[in-house]
Amino acid sequence: MSNIVDNTDDLEAVAPNADIAPIAVSTRADSVFDQIRTAIVSGEIAPGSKINEPQLSKQFGISRGPLREAIRRLEGAKLVEIRPNVGARVIALDTRKAIEIYEIREALEGLACGLAAQHATAEDCTQLRALLARHEHQIDSEDGKRYYQKEGDLDFHYLIVSLSGNTRLFNLLCDELYHLLRLYRLQTSSRPSRPQQAFKEHHRIVDAIEDGDAELADLLMRRHIASAKATLIQQLRESENENLGANR
Amino acid sequence: MSNIVDNTDDLEAVAPNADIAPIAVSTRADSVFDQIRTAIVSGEIAPGSKINEPQLSKQFGISRGPLREAIRRLEGAKLVEIRPNVGARVIALDTRKAIEIYEIREALEGLACGLAAQHATAEDCTQLRALLARHEHQIDSEDGKRYYQKEGDLDFHYLIVSLSGNTRLFNLLCDELYHLLRLYRLQTSSRPSRPQQAFKEHHRIVDAIEDGDAELADLLMRRHIASAKATLIQQLRESENENLGANR
DNA sequence: TTCAACTAAATTGTCTACAATTTGAGTATT
DNA sequence: AATACTCAAATTGTAGACAATTTAGTTGAA
Numbered sequence: 003m004s005n006i007v008d009n010t011d012d013l014e015a016v017a018p019n020a021d022i023a024p025i026a027v028s029t030r031a032d033s034v035f036d037q038i039r040t041a042i043v044s045g046e047i048a049p050g051s052k053i054n055e056p057q058l059s060k061q062f063g064i065s066r067g068p069l070r071e072a073i074r075r076l077e078g079a080k081l082v083e084i085r086p087n088v089g090a091r092v093i094a095l096d097t098r099k100a101i102e103i104y105e106i107r108e109a110l111e112g113l114a115c116g117l118a119a120q121h122a123t124a125e126d127c128t129q130l131r132a133l134l135a136r137h138e139h140q141i142d143s144e145d146g147k148r149y150y151q152k153e154g155d156l157d158f159h160y161l162i163v164s165l166s167g168n169t170r171l172f173n174l175l176c177d178e179l180y181h182l183l184r185l186y187r188l189q190t191s192s193r194p195s196r197p198q199q200a201f202k203e204h205h206r207i208v209d210a211i212e213d214g215d216a217e218l219a220d221l222l223m224r225r226h227i228a229s230a231k232a233t234l235i236q237q238l239r240e241s242e243n244e245n246l247g248a249n250r
Numbered sequence: 251m252s253n254i255v256d257n258t259d260d261l262e263a264v265a266p267n268a269d270i271a272p273i274a275v276s277t278r279a280d281s282v283f284d285q286i287r288t289a290i291v292s293g294e295i296a297p298g299s300k301i302n303e304p305q306l307s308k309q310f311g312i313s314r315g316p317l318r319e320a321i322r323r324l325e326g327a328k329l330v331e332i333r334p335n336v337g338a339r340v341i342a343l344d345t346r347k348a349i350e351i352y353e354i355r356e357a358l359e360g361l362a363c364g365l366a367a368q369h370a371t372a373e374d375c376t377q378l379r380a381l382l383a384r385h386e387h388q389i390d391s392e393d394g395k396r397y398y399q400k401e402g403d404l405d406f407h408y409l410i411v412s413l414s415g416n417t418r419l420f421n422l423l424c425d426e427l428y429h430l431l432r433l434y435r436l437q438t439s440s441r442p443s444r445p446q447q448a449f450k451e452h453h454r455i456v457d458a459i460e461d462g463d464a465e466l467a468d469l470l471m472r473r474h475i476a477s478a479k480a481t482l483i484q485q486l487r488e489s490e491n492e493n494l495g496a497n498r
Numbered sequence: 499t500t501c502a503a504c505t506a507a508a509t510t511g512t513c514t515a516c517a518a519t520t521t522g523a524g525t526a527t528t
Numbered sequence: 529a530a531t532a533c534t535c536a537a538a539t540t541g542t543a544g545a546c547a548a549t550t551t552a553g554t555t556g557a558a
Contacts, residue, residue: 027519029334029541055510065543067315070511071322078326080418086277087510087549102418109361113353170328170350275549277511303540313513314540335519335540 031068034058035075042081042092043184053082053090079178081185093185097238100186104231107179108224110171111159115207115223116216117166126165130208133158138201152187152195156180158204162211162223190237200226279316283323290329290340291432301330301338327426329433341433345486348434352479355427356472358419359407363455363471364464365414374413378456381406382449389445404428406452410459410471438485448474 038058041047059069073090076082082090093099118126137154163175203226210219286306289295307317321338324330330338341347370378385402411423451474458467 027334031541032334056508066510067318067542067544070315071318071541074319074322075326078323086275086280089510089550099418102416105361105365105416106358106419106422109357110354113357117353168350168353170347171354174354279511304538315512315514318541319511337520337540 029068030064031071031075034062034064034069035072037062038072038076039079039081039181042076043181043188045185045188047092049092049185050094051092053092055089079181081181093182095186095189095238097235097242100234100238101231103179103182103186104227104234107175107183108227108231110175110179111163111227112220112224114163114166114168114171114175115211116220117168117171118162119211119214119216119219121167122165122211122214127208127212130158130161130211133161134201134204134208137204152191155200156183162207165211186234186238189241190234196229196233199229203229277316278312279319279323282310282312282317283320285310286320286324287327287329287429290324291429291436293433293436295340297340297433298342299340301340303337327429329429341430343434343437343486345483345490348482348486349479351427351430351434352475352482355423355431356475356479358423358427359411359475360468360472362411362414362416362419362423363459364468365416365419366410367459367462367464367467369415370413370459370462375456375460378406378409378459381409382452382456385452386449389449403448404431410455413459434482434486437489438482444477444481447477451477 038047042049047053053073055066055069055073059066062069073082073084077084077090080093082092084090122130133154137158140154160176160180163172166172203222207219207222207226210222286295290297295301301321303314303317303321307314310317321330321332325332325338328341330340332338366374381402385406388402408424408428411420414420451470455467455470455474458470
């Protein structure tokens with residue numbers, strides 16, 4: 003429950019003897035890492051663009067030391083690529099990478115879903131259903147805002163992964179892959195998704211989790227992601243054909 | 251084939267006009283990252299021990315700036331954990347983490363093996379058989395040196411992952427997980443492994459790859475790793491029981 | 499015009515010094 | 529003896545300056 007990343011700012015007023023004070027005191031490097039990551043996955047910093055250290059250090063009001071540490075973390079999150087003596091660039095989106103990411107995601111979320119089926123309590127399943135209900139409500143009410151639908155979709159996956167009980171798996175998916183998915187989604191958010199079908203699939207997945215049927219949960223989640231993969235790939239291929247030799 | 255990490259040192263004498271000179275010029279931070287990583291996975295720096303920046307910077311003859319960048323990369327590789335204002339510690343080994351890692355490994359290598367079955371050429375399969383032949387020779391000749399047997403085992407997995415064609419998957423497994431496996435192996439290298447059985451399993455896996463049977467290749471690899479997992483977990487549990495309340 | 503060589507500007511990589519925080523020893527107090 | 533407090537030492541976090549390399553613009557020659 004509390005294995006969510008702690009990005010909070012400082013917090014001082016703590017009694018000297020406060021028995022346990024797990025207050026998140028973040029260093030500037032970590033704080034700037036979060037900010038840049040957000041800027042990247044929100045499209046504020048364009049994919050493929052150069053990371054300029056003097057500019058960013060001025061922008062965030064820190065020196066280049068902690069900024070470079072933040073960039074190293076971004077490298078670890080696969081959001082930038084560093085070339086020695088040249089610098090860092092935001093990762094460039096292409097269909098090949100998307101395929102690779104979705105192949106990995108399929109395997110890992112299948113695993114997560116199977117584990118969730120083994121571990122989930124009745125309470126957990128209630129929570130899942132509640133999330134889906136909210137999700138459904140969004141589909142009905144604001145069916146234009148596909149962006150939020152996709153956010154809701156990620157929430158569902160997020161919850162299942164956390165129910166897997168495998169913290170490393172959680173970090174791998176939620177701290178790395180999902181941010182990359184957000185980046186890809188920026189490219190395709192204007193295009194039709196498939197909310198009704200996804201919604202049905204989600205319920206079937208929760209069915210399997212409720213039954214404790216790990217094998218089926220694994221299978222259904224893999225299929226679910228394979229569908230999403232097919233949709234994304236097709237959209238990427240289309241937009242590739244649209245802007246032929248435009249950028250760079 | 252050439253997607254292996256390039257950790258080479260400098261190399262100067264290049265003609266000014268050398269058309270393409272993809273020589274790996276490494277920065278000090280990257281070089282020290284490699285050295286510390288090697289020191290960690292070889293046990294030179296003990297699991298759980300503190301990373302002392304002044305000491306290490308003196309030891310490697312660099313200042314703390316690039317050293318801290320190296321430490322950030324180690325954090326990304328999950329080899330150290332950083333706590334703000336306290337510092338970095340080498341990751342501590344425990345059974346729970348081992349289980350998590352092997353669950354992930356099972357899913358990812360199953361995927362890799364399935365993909366390899368789809369992509370591998372006849373030549374690739376020949377290479378795999380040759381590797382197994384060398385491997386078998388090692389089992390016969392130096393059956394005491396289990397460490398090298400396990401190195402050979404990793405070589406096999408390494409090759410299969412590279413045959414998957416998924417470079418992100420390759421990086422994930424070979425740049426992250428395999429180093430952690432080496433770390434765990436240090437704890438169990440004195441104990442019996444199961445070379446004959448593993449050897450058979452390897453050949454069955456290559457059979458499936460030769461047949462282009464992705465589903466079977468996936469399944470067999472998962473089973474293979476599940477066996478290794480069971481063995482490792484059992485060994486870790488045993489050594490946990492041996493030193494009860496000894497360290498920290 | 500095109501291409502190569504050269505130079506100046508900009509950017510990255512590194513070092514040193516300093517501030518902020520934690521750690522640990524020592525002292526005093528109950 | 530055990531605990532809380534104080535202060536010095538050590539360590540981490542950050543800033544600023546300099547060196548090394550790349551980038552871009554200019555000049556000169558084919």
